[in-house]
Amino acid sequence: MTSFSSLDGRPLALALVSEHASPLATLGGVDAGGQNVHVAQLAGALADRGHRVTVYTRRDDPDLPDRTPLRPGVEVHHVPAGPPERISKDELLPYMREFGRYLAGQWRARAPDAVHSHFWMSGLAALWATRETPIPLLHTYHALGTVKRRNQGRADTSPPARVACETDVGTGCDRVIATCRDEVDELAAMGVPRGKVDIVPCGVDPEVFRPDGPVAPRGAHPHRLLQLGRLVPRKGAAVSIAALARLRTAELLVVGGPPPDRLDGDPEVRRLRALAARAGVADRVRFLGGVPTADVPALMRSADVVLCPADYEPFGIVPLEAMACGRPVVASAVGGQLDTVADGVNGLLVPPKDPAALAAAVTVILADPALRTAYGKAGRRRVLERFCWPRVASATEASYRTALAARVPVAGAL
CATH class of the missing domain: 3.40.50.2000 (Glycogen Phosphorylase B;)
Incomplete structure (x- = not known):
């Protein structure tokens, strides 16, 4: 019987794919927000649990090094996919095949135990990269095209293929890690079985965000x-x-x-x-x-x-x-x-x-x-x-191990 060494609780080699949301980005821009924070903090919390984490994000500056340490146990890998310049995330879809081919080449040489993609285009790239490998793929959407289209209508600038691609990712990956209950209902309506969805919320660092500490100056208003x-x-x-x-x-x-x-x-x-x-x-x-x-x-x-x-x-x-x-x-x-x-x-x-x-x-x-x-x-x-990151990382790791266990061949199978 073939087994995965990661099933016995030993540390995992993990690949987090976040095509537009680099954990190194300055926050507050149009395409830099909660996902950047989530990926950075999740990677760090997983490293604190003893895992080795590589975050794959698109190179958007020619001067970026190939690899950048984020913190002990976490490395950011800049993927050459499309021109090395800032591009709106809504214009990145044409470069995802190139992104996926690069990931496949990297993982043929040294495969991670599990891949966790973030946002639908990362999911596409990771799905293409893992289709012919035994590497389990888990996916977090961070936002759904169906919800965006329903709320923004004609103002939605997402590629027309987004919703169909999101469905492909949800049905093609091993497990989906949703961040809230509402998302599970949305995914079910898209055809993603509820049984393959785990709910793991985002987190916050309560040592950084705490009630005591410096307070920004107040103005004259009460x-x-x-x-x-x-x-x-x-x-x-x-x-x-x-x-x-x-x-x-x-x-x-x-x-x-x-x-x-x-x-x-x-x-x-x-x-x-x-x-x-x-x-x-x-x-x-x-x-x-x-x-x-x-x-x-x-x-x-x-x-x-x-x-x-x-x-x-x-x-x-x-x-x-x-x-x-x-x-x-x-x-x-x-x-x-x-x-x-x-x-x-x-x-x-x-x-x-x-x-x-x-x-x-x-x-x-x-x-x-x-x-x-x-x-x-x-x-x-x-x-x-x-909502502390250690709790979030523990629950996320449990999803990884569930996906890994499902990949173990049944005893006697060819």
């Missing part, structure tokens, strides 16, 4: 609201700005987007500034642009409430970061936020695209300091119980 994330319309900054008109005592910090010195030229910033001016709140909205990751906890701690009003959210790491910092969250009742934010326990859930509902929820929290404290403490407890 209350501060914070919205952090990629500066794209679906994240709902326009909803927060509209809600601010009903919240007379608060200022709003919007964190994300281009570096501060390039904010004036950013179309989304210009759009949001115009909305703020029309709403009469321009003097209470501050755009900070992209900030270093190390500065985020102090900004979180300076806020009375963290807003997460996305139109849709496959998971959403920002609520976890706020909860870990002991801050109440008001979030739209969509996607993964239905799992992370316990309504009336560590924050409030509101309908998406509804400034009045967002403002009403924030008003309740701002009016009651004791409630803010209670929500903050409950959020911290929830993070420690469910």
Whole structure:
């Protein structure tokens, strides 16, 4: 009987494929956000469990080295696929065959025990690379084209083939690792059997994001609201700005987007500034642009409430970061936020695209300091119980070993 050495609990050689979201990227850009954080932190947490991790991401700069150590036990491998320059992720599909061929060549020489792809195009490349090998493939979508198309309609810039390709990845891989319950229902509607889907949430580092520590300076306004994330319309900054008109005592910090010195030229910033001016709140909205990751906890701690009003959210790491910092969250009742934010326990859930509902929820929290404290403490407890990276890595490893066990030939089989 053939067996896999990794089935007995020994460390694994793992390949994480993340074609556009490098764990080395600066966060806050259009294509740099939660997936980058997730891949970097998951790789590190798996390494802490003794595994050897290689993250494969597309080379988008000719000066990047072939391989870059991320931390002990984790190496980033820059894959030559397409021109070595920044390309929007929506334009990367033509280079995925090349990406997959490169992976296949690498893995013929030295095969990992398991491959875990992140985002649908990574899944395609990894599926092509593993089709004729015994390497199990697991996949995390991070976002689904069906959800994006339903919410964005004609504004969806994804390649037309995305949904069909996502279905191919889901039915062709060994297991899917979904990040929330809502995603399992979406996958089932696509034809991906529920029995091959494990739910493993994203995580947060509670030692980095914690209630105590430096606090960013406050302004003259009695209350501060914070919205952090990629500066794209679906994240709902326009909803927060509209809600601010009903919240007379608060200022709003919007964190994300281009570096501060390039904010004036950013179309989304210009759009949001115009909305703020029309709403009469321009003097209470501050755009900070992209900030270093190390500065985020102090900004979180300076806020009375963290807003997460996305139109849709496959998971959403920002609520976890706020909860870990002991801050109440008001979030739209969509996607993964239905799992992370316990309504009336560590924050409030509101309908998406509804400034009045967002403002009403924030008003309740701002009016009651004791409630803010209670929500903050409950959020911290929830993070420690469910969303720490060691827990996430342990559950992810369990999915890997399930996929490996299913690949073991039955005794006596040829």
